[in-house]
Amino acid sequence: MSKQVSQVDLDQIVNKFRKLPQHSLIALKSHITEVKFPKGKILLHADKVERNLYFLKRGIVRAYADQANGPVTFWFGQEGDVLVSMKSYIVNEKGYENIELLEDCELYAIPTKKLKELYQVDIDLANWGRKVIEHEFLKTEQRLISMQFKTAQERYNELINTQPELFKRVQLGYIASYLGMSQVSLSRIRAEVK
Amino acid sequence: MSKQVSQVDLDQIVNKFRKLPQHSLIALKSHITEVKFPKGKILLHADKVERNLYFLKRGIVRAYADQANGPVTFWFGQEGDVLVSMKSYIVNEKGYENIELLEDCELYAIPTKKLKELYQVDIDLANWGRKVIEHEFLKTEQRLISMQFKTAQERYNELINTQPELFKRVQLGYIASYLGMSQVSLSRIRAEVK
DNA sequence: TCTCTTTTTTAACATTTGTAAAAAGATATG
DNA sequence: CATATCTTTTTACAAATGTTAAAAAAGAGA
Numbered sequence: 136m137s138k139q140v141s142q143v144d145l146d147q148i149v150n151k152f153r154k155l156p157q158h159s160l161i162a163l164k165s166h167i168t169e170v171k172f173p174k175g176k177i178l179l180h181a182d183k184v185e186r187n188l189y190f191l192k193r194g195i196v197r198a199y200a201d202q203a204n205g206p207v208t209f210w211f212g213q214e215g216d217v218l219v220s221m222k223s224y225i226v227n228e229k230g231y232e233n234i235e236l237l238e239d240c241e242l243y244a245i246p247t248k249k250l251k252e253l254y255q256v257d258i259d260l261a262n263w264g265r266k267v268i269e270h271e272f273l274k275t276e277q278r279l280i281s282m283q284f285k286t287a288q289e290r291y292n293e294l295i296n297t298q299p300e301l302f303k304r305v306q307l308g309y310i311a312s313y314l315g316m317s318q319v320s321l322s323r324i325r326a327e328v329k
Numbered sequence: 330m331s332k333q334v335s336q337v338d339l340d341q342i343v344n345k346f347r348k349l350p351q352h353s354l355i356a357l358k359s360h361i362t363e364v365k366f367p368k369g370k371i372l373l374h375a376d377k378v379e380r381n382l383y384f385l386k387r388g389i390v391r392a393y394a395d396q397a398n399g400p401v402t403f404w405f406g407q408e409g410d411v412l413v414s415m416k417s418y419i420v421n422e423k424g425y426e427n428i429e430l431l432e433d434c435e436l437y438a439i440p441t442k443k444l445k446e447l448y449q450v451d452i453d454l455a456n457w458g459r460k461v462i463e464h465e466f467l468k469t470e471q472r473l474i475s476m477q478f479k480t481a482q483e484r485y486n487e488l489i490n491t492q493p494e495l496f497k498r499v500q501l502g503y504i505a506s507y508l509g510m511s512q513v514s515l516s517r518i519r520a521e522v523k
Numbered sequence: 524t525c526t527c528t529t530t531t532t533t534a535a536c537a538t539t540t541g542t543a544a545a546a547a548g549a550t551a552t553g
Numbered sequence: 554c555a556t557a558t559c560t561t562t563t564t565a566c567a568a569a570t571g572t573t574a575a576a577a578a579a580g581a582g583a
């Protein structure tokens with residue numbers, strides 16, 4: 136018996152926040168290719184201007200930035216998420232984010248150049264692109280507020296309640312970093328709860 | 330002699346990230362009205378679905394969220410910035426953010442409903458709206474990363490180096506909150522530096 | 524200018540979180 | 554299944570930050 140693997144098809148991903156008319160969907164799809172990479176691959180590099188945007192069909196990834204005290208994991212991407220080096224994508228400069236595959240992944244790829252061309256000629260895609268980033272913005276702002284004034288304990292509770300699956304798929308060192316605390320602190324918190 | 334007051338005109342604000350064609354600019358302007366409010370006014374309320382978006386011509390504002398341990402200031406808006414309740418604007422639900430005017434302000438107002446209508450019919454405006462939120466996203470993500478793994482001292486240095494004027498216009502209690510530390514900690518850090 | 528109010532600083536102490544190093548546990552590979 | 558490697562937990566101690574309260578300083582209004 137093969138293990139049931141959850142995966143998300145392209146239409147589902149694309150129509151997540153805003154349904155696209157058929158012709159826009161077809162235009163978008165005409166530039167999309169499907170790719171697979173093994174666990175461990177660095178899909179996007181901080182020191183490069185990245186040329187592709189990806190939709191994650193199957194797998195889980197982390198984005199991390201190299202800070203003075205070592206790498207900081209600041210985002211996890213799961214099935215249905217959009218993977219892109221935001222800095223590259225938005226201002227065409229090399230970014231601060233690396234994206235590493237934490238499992239073998241299946242992805243849909245599209246060159247950002249093509250996507251931007253489509254934005255200039257297809258108003259529905261332009262508004263779709265706006266919706267995608269708007270939702271990312273909201274998630275990020277909420278995390279910022281929570282990071283600003285919640286204790287490590289509260290941030291841990293929040294995450295384990297809203298995304299318990301994350302703890303099964305991602306090692307705790309990365310989760311500690313994502314929560315803005317040392318791995319030792321996370322261990323301590325988990326021990327107390329028991 | 331009257332004090333020189335810096336203010337930003339509408340064209341400058343609107344063309345900040347992406348220059349709009351003349352007809353789009355005119356369409357946008359046809360729905361914009363100019364308003365003034367005194368220091369202390371709460372321009373946008375957390376418990377309401379807000380109906381307007383503002384461009385700040387003159388003045389400074391803060392966005393704060395009511396958390397369990399009291400209000401948290403998480404954003405400052407200055408001349409040229411876009412003021413909007415993101416939650417209201419993006420998902421049409423009441424938000425978590427209040428916006429308070431910290432000085433007498435002059436603003437350009439546009440109903441978000443009109444703006445969204447324009448997005449559906451004007452591709453240049455749709456892409457302009459995308460650019461605006463993309464830049465806000467980048468700023469927010471960078472702050473999140475900095476909040477995740479920089480010390481209070483480092484965050485203070487960063488802010489005083491990049492935005493020294495802020496310290497002249499905004500009281501330290503709000504800045505401490507924005508930096509994710511108590512006002513006592515901020516005072517301590519400032520005393521050590523001298 | 525004098526008083527009242529608000530903001531900022533200082534002090535003392537408590538608590539949280541980090542660091543380094545070792546131990547324990549889990550996973551992968553020959 | 555035995556060893557090597559990687560991950561997580563634990564311990565002891567140090568450093569950073571928070572809390573409360575009071576003092577000092579700055580600002581606002583009569």
